[in-house]
Amino acid sequence: MSEALEHSDAPSRLGPWLAAARLGWAIESNWADPFVFMTYQIVRPLFGALILVVMFKIVTGQPTSSAVFGQMYVGNAFFILVVQCVSCIGLVIFDDRERYQMLRYIYLAPIGLGAYLAARGMARLAATTVSILFTLAVGAWLFGLRYHLSPADLPYFSLILILGGIATLAMGIMLGGSTMLMAQNGWSMPEGVSGVLYLFCGAVFSIDILPWPFSAVARLIPWTYWLEGIRRSLLGSGYVASLAGLTNAQILLRLGIGTAGTVAVAWLTLRFAEYRAVATGKLDEKTDH
Amino acid sequence: MNWAIETQNLRRVFRGGTVRRLWRRKSAQNGNGETVALDAVDLQVKPGELFGLLGPNGAGKTTLLKILSTLLLPTSGTATVDGIDVAKDPERVRKRINMVSGGEHSGFGILTVRETIWMFAQFYGVPGRVVRERADRMMDILGLTEFAETKVSKLSTGTRQKMNIIRGFVSAPRILYLDEPTLGLDVAVAREVRSFVRAWVDEHPERSIILTTHYMAEADSLCDRVAIIDRGRVRACDTPANLKRDWAPECVYRIEIPLWTQGGHPLDDLDVVRSADVEHHGDRGRTNLRVILENGDGIGAVTERLSQRGVAALSVSRLEPTLEDAFLNLVGHGLAASEEKGR
The missing domain is CATH 3.30.70.260 (ACT domain)
Structure with a gap:
């Protein structure tokens, strides 16, 4: 058997994936320099949170010590992960195809496009974790938020975070896959989708205030249960009145089902987009528009 | 015989807007606004052969390479790589191939030359020790050692292309596609690349290279056999000596x-x-x-x-x-x- 086949017929699963994650980290963390990167990772989400605080005080007239404020603040802090990961993975195809002109070589490599996109998203996920932790710390320091995460809640909280992370990566892969069939000017689509999710998953406003078709969508998507689980773990109570009757286990189950559904749809979307891109010759076609 | 590459009655037609951008040869368009990029292409490439596809721009060379590398589906006909159908089992094909294209400014600018080569070798499952040995040797041959730790964004076109050549060879693929690898390079760099390619084939007699070019001298000096392709059809296929004689x-x-x-x-x-x-x-x-x-x-x-x-x-x-x-x-x-x- 040839040398190449010895390598590639049984490649290490982790090696290619780590290499792609490392590339993602290099791109995410070196867009300027580490100092500027950290400033960007901290200042931007922090000021996003501060804008929310000002809006909350003006609109509701309530103090930041109110329970609603804590729910909004935590939901907004964690939603940064969805925005960052979905936008990041959603732009990988455009960047690799148009800017770096490397998409065809990545596609031809045995790593597989799905694993590559997930690895690139993981790098952003790691970077965004810093933003979330800092925003939460500021919430405690400036606005007196108290987090009640006990060691007993830790396994539940970890499961919630992992499932939400998987769902978010899957959504990114779904959007990233579909951009294979788009010209470069579709770059804003992933950001648009994360904006829609922001409204539908109750990051700031409870899904109970949404009109019927939208509230039904909100109950189907995993991020609604993800944020509810996070709030229950960190703040000791949920945010959405209509979900109050669900136990923590039921929230976890719904999140699991929603995540599995998102992963399945993402896989199908990616496979379909790959097929269409290869059938039409768009996979490595630089659009320049 | 087990061919490295075999195509039978391969045909690719482009339709609609894509056609206008990719294929400007009005003469190849039919009445329906379709462009026949490849038509009835029958080719066989032997294992260990350095096979050239020679033709002008728009002849169908790159389209053929894209089909053979699973980047594009054929409209009809079949193509096999190492005995595997490119349309039916593209994942298995990809484990056996690699590709380098010329005339582009590709590369992740943030990575160094060594990091780029290492990353792609990892994608192909090449062990780290083997990567280091191969990369060092290839960089030495191509005069890239001094740029090993240089970021790709700082490289000249020629140096970047040398890096891409190594990226393609480092996985030691069974079949390697070189699409105009010397396009846009100055004479000295192009000569270095040609020598490297020829030496690699001589060193690895069981592996095949498919080279597209529109440089006659390149095809003549490098290739064991050449297919002359024009307007999507293979006009002749033989050794350069036989083509000249016949x-x-x-x-x-x-x-x-x-x-x-x-x-x-x-x-x-x-x-x-x-x-x-x-x-x-x-x-x-x-x-x-x-x-x-x-x-x-x-x-x-x-x-x-x-x-x-x-x-x-x-x-x-x-x-x-x-x-x-x-x-x-x-x-x-x-x-x-x-x-x-x-x-």
């Missing part, structure tokens, strides 16, 4: 005469002359004629006609036929002419 049987002479200022050339009404190219060198007071004759006996008639017109033949030399002569006979025009039409 498709360029005429006698070609270079004749130097004093500067000819009367328009046309002094042999324009001679039956034995099939064609003649004229080059004037006013600074030297000379005109060079490149004359293709029906057969070797015609040279007597040529010198006689020059003598009748009072033109002294300052020098007469017989030229060996080139791949370009074969191409010209097969396709009916030279590469430059077809590229002009393509614009």
